[in-house]
Amino acid sequence: MTATTLSPALVAHLPTGVLVNGQWGPASGRGRFEVRDPATDEVLFDVADSSPDDALRALAAADAAFPAWRATPPRVRSEVLRGAYERITARADDLAALITAEAGKPVAEARAEVLYGAEFFRWFAEEAVRSDGLVRTAPSGANRQLVHRRPVGPALLITPWNFPIAMATRKIGPALAAGCTVVIKPARLTPMTTMLVAEILREELAARDLPTGVVNVIPASSAGPVTAPLIADPRLRKLSFTGSTPVGSLLLEQAAKQVLKCSMELGGNAPFVVFPDADLDAAVEGALVAKLRNAGQSCVAANRFLVHDDVARPFAEKLSAAFADLVVGPGYRPDVQVGPLIESAAVDKVAELTQDAVDRGAQVLVGGERQEGPGHFWQPTVLTGVDRRARAVHEEIFGPVAPIVAFGSDDEAVELANDTPFGLAAYAYTTSLSRAMRVMDEIEAGMIGINRGLVSDASAPFGGLKQSGLGREGGDEGLAEYQETIYVAL
Incomplete structure (x- = not known):
């Protein structure tokens, strides 16, 4: 460990493995990769390098947990996110130190990111109980039209390195609020902050005796080998990616084969x-x-x-x-x-x-x-x-x-x-x-x-036009990205 603000007590309790079905463990291939301090280029952490088998185990856990999580009352899902928000804000100093260590941000800026990232959990905790529907008489008067929304299903969330907490919470928050389960692929360069957020959520879910496979994490040194099998698997129903336009375009090509619901936050200028x-x-x-x-x-x-x-x-x-x-x-x-x-x-x-x-x-x-x-x-x-x-x-x-x-x-x-x-x-x-x-x-x-x-x-829609992406994160629109709209003629 380098001369950062990381405390030995924090380092000793950080997860560095693969999170599948509520349990942290080694990668199946038992490979590891290094996370370095960009201010010194010294090694900070040694992290499990997930294999395709680990990724598929994580998806199986998310798929198995989905029916129970979908049936969990919106108020309970809201309380999970609110509880995670409070845990994150209580540990803001630890998380800021971790962001500074692996991403290099000035500590004041890192702390601001922690509070901004936590805000997505608070916002979507409030949105979880406010998924609006519609009932109206058809213009012909012959029937009633009912429109309601339900969770799309297991989601793969691929996050970037530059905002390791905010980009994760911006995806996890609406997914869990909507009733989706998730598999998270954190960035190779800054996985630890995202993994600590996942541990906070794991603790919150376990404390309430809720399904263990709601949140799964697959850190990896290379994204393609672990994400491609998931995108090709019919159990996956949602893909959310933040990163470069070329990579986003490739992922869209892969997702087209399963006609996945996609959110893409891509490059800018x-x-x-x-x-x-x-x-x-x-x-x-x-x-x-x-x-x-x-x-x-x-x-x-x-x-x-x-x-x-x-x-x-x-x-x-x-x-x-x-x-x-x-x-x-x-x-x-x-x-x-x-x-x-x-x-x-x-x-x-x-x-x-x-x-x-x-x-x-x-x-x-x-x-x-x-x-x-x-x-x-x-x-x-x-x-x-x-x-x-x-x-x-x-x-x-x-x-x-x-x-x-x-x-x-x-x-x-x-x-x-x-x-x-x-x-x-x-x-x-x-x-x-x-x-x-x-x-x-x-x-x-x-x-x-x-x-x-x-x-x-957090309360405003984040996203772009043209080759900067598809869909929106944050705001009212963020929840809708993880829902299907169902129309019933009654």
Whole structure:
């Protein structure tokens, strides 16, 4: 263990195995894989490497538990989620330390993720007892129409590494609220936080003498070998994935054979538009939030800064000054504001995108280089005069780099914002109501922040347009993703 905020008592009680039918155990092949601290590249944990057989055992457990869990009263399902919410908030310090250790986030940011992640359990605890239906007379008057919802069935949840608690609870919460059982495949790079959440749920279910196979976990060093057999199995009825668009597209192809109900939260390329009438200080403050959460490693991170010609220079100067003041380092240090990137390959990609922009004429105002390790660090970087053909304008950066592209008119701003196959999030700063309404109407994104650098909220629908995915997580829509709509003519 490295010099993190992890306590020996916490480490001693963390599960590192496969969770099947309420029991943690070794992988059937008895393989293991390492989880490393991105701030030092030292090994933190040794985790069970699930085999396809483990995955199928987990699905069998979820399938066997489904009838009883589906029949469990909504109020009881609600209480399970509420109890898990309270357990998570009570252990917020432990979970934050774990996120900092395996994901590298500054500890204050990690704690904020814990509270945000817990909120999904509280929200869906409340939604579990509010699954609306419909009764009405048919227009002909000949019969009554009844519409109700029931759980779709066992679900496979594939979570990413960048928000290891929030991405898990955002899927588990609505699934359990709806009456579905789950098999969770946590990310290889950050499995431990998700596994601790699963243990909290296991304890909550066991305390109430509820079915043991409701929540199952299959950590693995490679996702394909363990998820493909599940997606091909007719017992699975739901797939939820958060990750890259290429992987999501492949999973959709696999899911098509079983006609699985799918939710896909995929890649992004969020524009951050600064109009000439914007409050520049507020825009810079919002940019710090939208760009630098998790060192820019977020699917909703501001990726392209589209700034009007009249304010491009002062905005770039203010943003550069703010970036220059940031403290970069290991997340467990209390003064650190920007932690490491997740692995060396992530730093390599950021370096490539930065160099490509410079080769096309961009100027580095601040940063632009790797930061000396150990660990995987990149200096917060502002690029100005960026060519619109630069890779950083068209590819997801996933790092603390802000490329600034100037525009001359509102029409051009909208055109540039929509010049991408992605449509997850967008941000705009303006004091004009008419401009704000135009952004709402014309920019192609599933989530839009107007004079806000943060859009995520457990009570709001999270998801994108175009190649950024299918379906929504959070809000009222999140529960519906795990339900089938049934119509009865009476």
